[in-house]
Amino acid sequence: MGRLVAFSEFNEYYNEISNNDSFVKGTVLDTNILVSLMYEVKSTHDEVVKFLDEQIVGNGITCYTNVITTAEFINIFRRILLTEHLCDSIDEFSKLKFPKKAQYLIKRLYGEYKHRFMHEKKDIIFSETHLKQIRDTFSGGSHSGLKPWPELTKELLDDDLLRAYKAYELAGIKYISPNEEVQKHYFHKKMIWEETIKVSSSSGLAIFDSMILTALDCSHFSFAISADSDIAYATLADPNIKDIIAPDSLVKEMKKYKF
Amino acid sequence: MEKVIKKTPFKDLAKTLKEIKIKPLSEEKVSRINSIVNIENDEFENIEPLKKIAKLPDEMRNN
Numbered sequence: 326m327g328r329l330v331a332f333s334e335f336n337e338y339y340n341e342i343s344n345n346d347s348f349v350k351g352t353v354l355d356t357n358i359l360v361s362l363m364y365e366v367k368s369t370h371d372e373v374v375k376f377l378d379e380q381i382v383g384n385g386i387t388c389y390t391n392v393i394t395t396a397e398f399i400n401i402f403r404r405i406l407l408t409e410h411l412c413d414s415i416d417e418f419s420k421l422k423f424p425k426k427a428q429y430l431i432k433r434l435y436g437e438y439k440h441r442f443m444h445e446k447k448d449i450i451f452s453e454t455h456l457k458q459i460r461d462t463f464s465g466g467s468h469s470g471l472k473p474w475p476e477l478t479k480e481l482l483d484d485d486l487l488r489a490y491k492a493y494e495l496a497g498i499k500y501i502s503p504n505e506e507v508q509k510h511y512f513h514k515k516m517i518w519e520e521t522i523k524v525s526s527s528s529g530l531a532i533f534d535s536m537i538l539t540a541l542d543c544s545h546f547s548f549a550i551s552a553d554s555d556i557a558y559a560t561l562a563d564p565n566i567k568d569i570i571a572p573d574s575l576v577k578e579m580k581k582y583k584f
Numbered sequence: 585m586e587k588v589i590k591k592t593p594f595k596d597l598a599k600t601l602k603e604i605k606i607k608p609l610s611e612e613k614v615s616r617i618n619s620i621v622n623i624e625n626d627e628f629e630n631i632e633p634l635k636k637i638a639k640l641p642d643e644m645r646n647n
Contacts, residue, residue: 362594362597362598362601363598363601363605365598365602370598373594374594374595374598377594378591378592378593378594378595382591382592382593382594402601405605406604406605409605409606410609413608413609420611420614420618421609421614421617421618422618422621423621424621427621463621473620473621476620477617477620477621480609480613480616480617480620481609481617485604485607488600488604489600489601489604492596492597492600492601492604493597495593495596495597496593496594496596496597497593
């Protein structure tokens with residue numbers, strides 16, 4: 326049965342598993358761990374940074390992510406950047422001169438998100454639906470031939486999003502796939518959709534998260550690192566899932582569930 | 585004795601991401617953005633006067 330191990334218990338856990346001859350110095354990161362890195366208001370930010378640097382890199386363990394995690398990392402950072410810059414336009418000292426209808430919408434949405442942040446601790450990151458609504462306030466006239474939104478997003482995202490991805494690569498996070506010929510030795514069996522669906526069915530887990538757990542199961546790695554309560558829950562619910570290392574606060578939160 | 589350099593790649597990554605997020609847009613970028621969205625505003629303003637001219641009295645139109 327998979328164990329849910331708190332960051333503070335990792336030393337002891339590592340001493341135990343690393344003595345095994347079959348132990349491979351690699352682990353899989355989930356999206357929430359990466360989100361914790363990029364968003365310093367998250368309660369787990371400092372805890373995750375310290376743990377990864379000291380316990381993972383410090384022990385020479387390589388961090389891997391799959392295609393879904395990498396895509397989600399870039400995508401969430403895209404939304405953060407767009408939100409930050411669009412909200413800059415409604416600052417009283419801003420020199421940006423957006424159309425009035427765009428400013429009204431951004432101001433209204435910012436107010437709603439701020440309210441949710443204050444009361445529910447929800448992040449101020451505009452949803453795809455709201456970004457589309459803002460996009461529509463920048464649409465050019467039907468015969469204008471102008472493309473203000475595409476040109477605007479190019480200015481707001483182009484260099485910075487690429488810089489974020491390069492920093493991600495520089496941190497030593499490696500992309501892993503069982504389909505890569507040179508990485509086949511990391512896996513002892515093929516990843517198949519039936520297994521992913523089975524993992525998802527065991528606790529109603531999202532397919533994206535199930536893919537992370539299936540990749541872990543098919544690999545020679547002993548554990549994954551997650552800050553996702555759904556993954557933690559699935560680990561406790563499904564005896565076939567491998568170990569998950571999680572922030573102490575998440576492990577404590579999971580104690581309310583009885584399996 | 586050789587100095588041991590402590591590696592902190594995740595601290596460095598978090599720092600870079602924060603820098604990117606809080607970095608204000610350069611004056612050059614703001615100017616480029618304003619020219620993009622201002623062209624759009626100007627275009628809408630140009631449509632309005634055309635309608636107003638059509639309603640002007642004949643004597644004013646001749647001027």
